[in-house]
Amino acid sequence: MQTGNKESAVKGNARKGRGGRGGMRREKPEYDQKMLDLARVTRVVKGGRRFRFRATIVIGNRKGKVGVGVAKGTDVSNAIQKAFAAAKKNLVTIPLMGGSIAHEVAGKYGSAKVLLKPATTGRGLIAGGAVRAVMDLLGVRDIVTKSLGSSNKLNVAQATLVALATLKNVAEPVAEVIPTKVSPETKTQDSEEKVEEVKVNG
Numbered sequence: 001m002q003t004g005n006k007e008s009a010v011k012g013n014a015r016k017g018r019g020g021r022g023g024m025r026r027e028k029p030e031y032d033q034k035m036l037d038l039a040r041v042t043r044v045v046k047g048g049r050r051f052r053f054r055a056t057i058v059i060g061n062r063k064g065k066v067g068v069g070v071a072k073g074t075d076v077s078n079a080i081q082k083a084f085a086a087a088k089k090n091l092v093t094i095p096l097m098g099g100s101i102a103h104e105v106a107g108k109y110g111s112a113k114v115l116l117k118p119a120t121t122g123r124g125l126i127a128g129g130a131v132r133a134v135m136d137l138l139g140v141r142d143i144v145t146k147s148l149g150s151s152n153k154l155n156v157a158q159a160t161l162v163a164l165a166t167l168k169n170v171a172e173p174v175a176e177v178i179p180t181k182v183s184p185e186t187k188t189q190d191s192e193e194k195v196e197e198v199k200v201n202g
Helices: 002-017 076-089 129-138 153-165 184-201
Strands: 032-045 048-060 065-073 105-109 112-118 143-149
Touching: 032 076, 032 129, 032 153, 048 076, 048 129, 048 153, 065 076, 065 129, 065 153, 105 153, 112 153, 129 143, 129 153
Parallel strands: none
Antiparallel strands: 032 048, 048 065, 105 112, 112 143
C-alpha cells in the first residue's frame, strides 16, 4: 500500500513539473517581436573564414511603440538576443488616430522609399513584407502602404520608421466659442449713438 502511495505522489509531482495545475504560468512579454531577416555572414581573415549570424528584428507593444534592431552573433540565439536589445534601445513612440495614422506621410532610407496613407475603419492592413511587420507591431489596423525602390528588408523597415517619425500629433479639439450675451440696455444705447452720429453727419 505504501509503495502505491509513493508512486502516485511521484506521478503528481511530475505532472506539476510539466506545467500542470501546480506549474507556474509564464508572464506575457512586454514587447512582441518578429524576425525580419536572418543571414549568415562570412568574414575572411588570415587563418581562413569566420562565420557569424546577423539577425534583424522588429519589436512593439501594439500600442504606439515600435523599434528595429540589427545585431551579429556567433550563433542564432546570441544574434537574436543582441538584436532584441538593440531594438529596445531604438524604440520610438508614434501618435496614432484610432486604428490608423492622422495623415499621409512618406519616408526614405538609403534607396528604399515608403508611402503611408490613412484608411477608414474596416479597410484592413494593406501592406507587405517589412512594412506590414512594423505596422502590425505598432498597433495599426487600417492603413494603405506602398514600398518603392529597394526591397532590402532592413532599409524598408528603417524607411517606414522615418516616415512614421514625421507624423504630427493629432490636433487638439478647438475650444467652443461661447457668444457673449448683450443686455437690451446696451443695445438701445448703441442704436441711439448711431442715430445721433447719422444726424450730425447729415
